[in-house]
Amino acid sequence: MLRDSIKAAQISAMKAGEKQRLATVRLILAKIKDRDIELRTADTQPDDDELIIDVLQKMVKQRRESIQLFEQGGRPEKAAEEKAELEVIETFLPAQLSEEETKAAIEAIKTETGAAGMKDMGKVMAELKARHGTVLDMSKASGWVKAALS
CATH class of the missing domain: 1.10.10 (Arc Repressor Mutant, subunit A)
Known part of the structure; x- marks a missing residue:
């Protein structure tokens, strides 16, 4: 399951001392937890992997928009931070169709x-x-x- 692989990535990032990766994985887990809380009152529960992929896709979209805005605003250091987060998030998404x-x-x-x-x-x-x-x-x-x- 995708949720398990994200939690495993959190543990491996902690052990390896990868602070940037760990922060991004924690952010992903927080977003997933927020979505779980939102769905507590929902009538139908989506498949767990579908829910996580939906959360990840929204995060990717947000990062891409932020990168574009930071580059237009002359903030390459912030754009680089967003790109680093984007790379981590994309590792958990299934391969996209060409x-x-x-x-x-x-x-x-x-x-x-x-x-x-x-x-x-x-x-x-x-x-x-x-x-x-x-x-x-x-x-x-x-x-x-x-x-x-x-």
């Missing part, structure tokens, strides 16, 4: 659902997320779906 694989999946879903134009984008995106949400950057996929439907 651009070609994603476009092939979009075409397959487009054919199956009979999507013809932009009005069907929501349907295609929902199906794409249901099938490949854990191994796909949905923000990039959104642009490719838009291109495929226009």
Whole structure:
């Protein structure tokens, strides 16, 4: 399970004295704990690995946005910190689909659902997320779906 591998990474970072990695892993565990608390009152509980992957993907998105803003703002040292965190977070995510694989999946879903134009984008995106949400950057996929439907 992903949760176990993150906890194991925390222990190994402590033993190795890797302060930056340890801080990032602790941050990941805190975010997961926050999400667990949020879901205590939820009617349905998602699969544990799906929940963790969702948390990690959100963290990756936040880091990428921060890196871009820090670089635009002339703060390369802060951008470097965010990049270091991003690298640690990405080690726990499953391998992402390539651009070609994603476009092939979009075409397959487009054919199956009979999507013809932009009005069907929501349907295609929902199906794409249901099938490949854990191994796909949905923000990039959104642009490719838009291109495929226009």
